[in-house]
Amino acid sequence: MLSPVPAPLPQTSLAGVTVTYADGRAALAGVSLALAPGEQVAIIGPSGAGKTTLLTTLACAMRPTAGQITVHGRDPWSMSGGDLHALRGDLFLAPQVPPLPPRQRVVNAVLAGRLPQWTAWTALRSLVHPRELIAARDALAQFRLEDKLFLRCDRLSGGERQRVGLARLLVSRARLFLLDEPVSALDPALAGAALEALQQAARERAATLVVSLHAVDLALARFPRLVGLRDGKVLFDLPRAAVDNALLAQLYGTELGMSFQAPPTADDAQRKLTRCL
Ligand code: ADP
Numbered sequence: 001m002l003s004p005v006p007a008p009l010p011q012t013s014l015a016g017v018t019v020t021y022a023d024g025r026a027a028l029a030g031v032s033l034a035l036a037p038g039e040q041v042a043i044i045g046p047s048g049a050g051k052t053t054l055l056t057t058l059a060c061a062m063r064p065t066a067g068q069i070t071v072h073g074r075d076p077w078s079m080s081g082g083d084l085h086a087l088r089g090d091l092f093l094a095p096q097v098p099p100l101p102p103r104q105r106v107v108n109a110v111l112a113g114r115l116p117q118w119t120a121w122t123a124l125r126s127l128v129h130p131r132e133l134i135a136a137r138d139a140l141a142q143f144r145l146e147d148k149l150f151l152r153c154d155r156l157s158g159g160e161r162q163r164v165g166l167a168r169l170l171v172s173r174a175r176l177f178l179l180d181e182p183v184s185a186l187d188p189a190l191a192g193a194a195l196e197a198l199q200q201a202a203r204e205r206a207a208t209l210v211v212s213l214h215a216v217d218l219a220l221a222r223f224p225r226l227v228g229l230r231d232g233k234v235l236f237d238l239p240r241a242a243v244d245n246a247l248l249a250q251l252y253g254t255e256l257g258m259s260f261q262a263p264p265t266a267d268d269a270q271r272k273l274t275r276c277l
């Protein structure tokens with residue numbers, strides 16, 4: 001029996017957020033973004049645009065220099081330490097290269113996604129006798145890695161490490177998924193399947209999903225809303241159908257001579273078929 005979809009959480013948003021690093025440069029400059037509960041949004045833009053900084057800020061791991069951040073309806077930076085800890089357990093930032101302890105077994109690396117719900121004692125015991133083995137194996141199976149359950153993390157390839165980090169997200173209880181270029185080390189077939197697994201998991205738990213993607217074709221193919229970030233500013237925030245080649249050329253710089261196209265829809269395929277007949 002399917003479990004009922006949990007009730008939606010309040011909105012998550014940034015209002016005029018600026019983030020400045022120690023060298024004084026603004027990596028984000030006055031960014032505003034509202035995410036409806038359960039929404040799935042892709043962030044695209046050239047290297048250095050501020051995508052990682054944006055996700056890290058939404059993860060409450062970096063405090064804005066100016067502006068207002070709201071996560072699940074609350075201001076994380078005016079919370080007590082305990083409340084902030086609880087809020088962080090409700091979200092999950094998947095870094096592009098997940099920090100996996102080299103000597104740890106894959107099963108424990110995946111089950112680390114449960115840490116916010118476990119006591120220190122439960123966590124320690126699980127290192128010796130992993131709890132919830134089936135949950136870990138099921139999460140790995142979503143990324144075709146179930147046969148690596150007991151392997152050490154330092155024996156994994158880059159793409160496998162990336163997928164272990166994503167399996168960790170699936171076993172977590174997070175309802176805000178923040179994914180930083182989550183499929184950059186995967187081949188196209190695995191990348192598509194991994195994004196499908198993440199998007200499906202988000203739908204099932206009514207989680208909000210924000211993903212930065214290097215591959216514009218994947219963003220166009222899989223996400224209804226695209227945010228184009230350049231030089232720390234939102235250049236556009238549009239439904240997929242409104243994102244055209246001219247905008248993408250502006251986003252990545254005019255030197256980019258390639259053409260981006262969303263994959264054909266069923267209607268396009270039908271039209272092509274009609275033309276052939
Ligand atoms: P993206 O993920 O789009 O490549 P980032 O958010 O990583 O962009 O970086 C945005 C800008 O902030 C870049 O100019 C980058 O050099 C700078 N930056 C990122 N991290 C740091 C840091 N820890 N210290 C100083 N500058 C940084």
Ligand code: MG
Pocket residue numbers: 051052053180
């Ligand atoms: Mg980045």
